[in-house]
Amino acid sequence: MDYFQAIVLAIVQGIVEFLPISxxxxxxxxxxxxxxxDQGLAFDVAVHVGTLVAVVAFLRKEISLIVPAWLTGWTNQKWDANGQIGWLIIIATIPVGLVGLAFKDYIELNLRSGLVIAGSTLVFGLLLGWADVNAKRNRKTIDSLDWKQTVIVGCAQALALIPGTSRSGITMTALLALxxxxxxxxxxxxxxxxxxxxLPxxxxxxxxxEASTQxxxxxxxxxxxxSALVAFLCMNLFMRFVDRVGMMPFVIYRILLSIAIFVLLT
Incomplete structure (x- = not known):
């Protein structure tokens, strides 16, 4: 891998990691x-570390409240609103962790084909569009989340293990639908x-x-x-216009992308 290839793939990772396009x-x-x-395992780890740094930096205020509140709650077994959000994040992570451990090899061997990507890109894109159209009157905020709804969102996140689904896309779809x-x-x-x-x-x-490769x-x-710089910029831009514009530009992009993939494969 040369620097040009690394920069292109890092830009792609930074743009698409937090947008609902997979x-x-x-x-x-x-x-x-x-x-x-193939860019290899080492590069995959590197760009994911970059996007992790970006999301932590973007959410630094929330994280600085949630983590101490969650840890402090153990002293008297009582958690305030921020501590409870910490629990909800943990609950939402359990389904994807269990499904990932159980089906990781199957997914790697059987679900990384172009047709699977095209199909999931289209289906879950249309589902996002449906949820977005019906979300214009939504009023719930994060403070309204309970553990039952969080389990639903966590199960939705597990579907993102299918390439083309989009982790951010399917979780936003579930939350909009709720x-x-x-x-x-x-x-x-x-x-x-x-x-x-x-975790991955x-x-x-x-x-x-363990691979001990160069x-x-x-x-x-x-x-x-x-990937860290691009992801941080994308999150800022996304949050600035998502409430005004909605998800439809991403839905349209997903439909066009799926059509393009089908055409290329046939």
Whole structure:
């Protein structure tokens, strides 16, 4: 891998990780369309570390309230509103963790094809569009979340293990369908991204260490830095217009992308 390839893939990762258009689909398709070799496990870990740094930086105020409140709650077994959000994030992460551990190998072997990506991009894009159209009168904020709704959102997040689904897209879809505002849906989806990115990153990091392959540190650091910067900028831009514009531009993009993939494959 050279620096140009690393920068292009890092930009792609940074743009699509937190937008409802599926990062896994783009990271699979872009190298195939450009005729590049697989970027490898080390680079995947690097760009995911970059996006993790970006989301932590973007949510630094919320995280600085949630983490201490959750830890403090253990002293008397009582958690305030911020501590309870911490619990909700944990609950929402359990389904994707269980499904990932149980079906990781099956997904890697059977669900990374172009047709699967095209189909899931289209189906879950249309579902996002339906939820967004019906979300114009939504008024619920994150404070309204309870554990039952969080389980639903967590189960929805587990579907994102199917390439083309989009983790942020499916979680925002679930939250919109449950009556939450676009801003609340986007922000809680970003909060859910912290463990959702960190835990697989740790597993991939373990695999990388065990593989003992030669590491191109300058290229990895470039990829991590570029993906972090681009992801941080994208989150800021997304939050500025999502409540006014909604999800329809992303729905249209997903429909066009799925059509393009089908055409290329047939």
């Amino acid at each position: 990062s896994s689909a783009h990271l699979i398709l872009v190298p195939e369309l450009l005729g590049w070799d 009556g939450y505002t676009r801003t609340a849906a986007a922000r809680f989806s970003f909060l859910m991204a912290v463990p959702a990115i960190a 990153g740790l597993l991939k990091g373990k695999e990388l260490i 590491t191109q540190w300058p290229i990895l650091l470039t990829g991590a830095s570029v």
